[in-house]
Amino acid sequence: xxxxxxxxxEAVRIAIAKCLLKWTKxxxxxxxxxxxxxxxxxxxxxxxEPKKFGGPSARARGQKSYR
Numbered sequence: 001x002x003x004x005x006x007x008x009x010e011a012v013r014i015a016i017a018k019c020l021l022k023w024t025k026x027x028x029x030x031x032x033x034x035x036x037x038x039x040x041x042x043x044x045x046x047x048x049e050p051k052k053f054g055g056p057s058a059r060a061r062g063q064k065s066y067r
Contacts, residue, residue: 014043 003011017033017040033040049058 010039010044014040017041 021030021033021041030041051058055061
């Protein structure tokens, strides 16, 4: 749940690839999937950066005036 429809589609894609690899136990399929897109086997470790204080988002800050 959560993550939006693209995140859920990515999760389904990874789950199907992992099921196929476990079911077939094929090294040729593993190399084919790895050559096509490595994230189908390994996943993507990038996550949303947490919001910090002092601004509206993780990186954005208000402008600072010196005069």
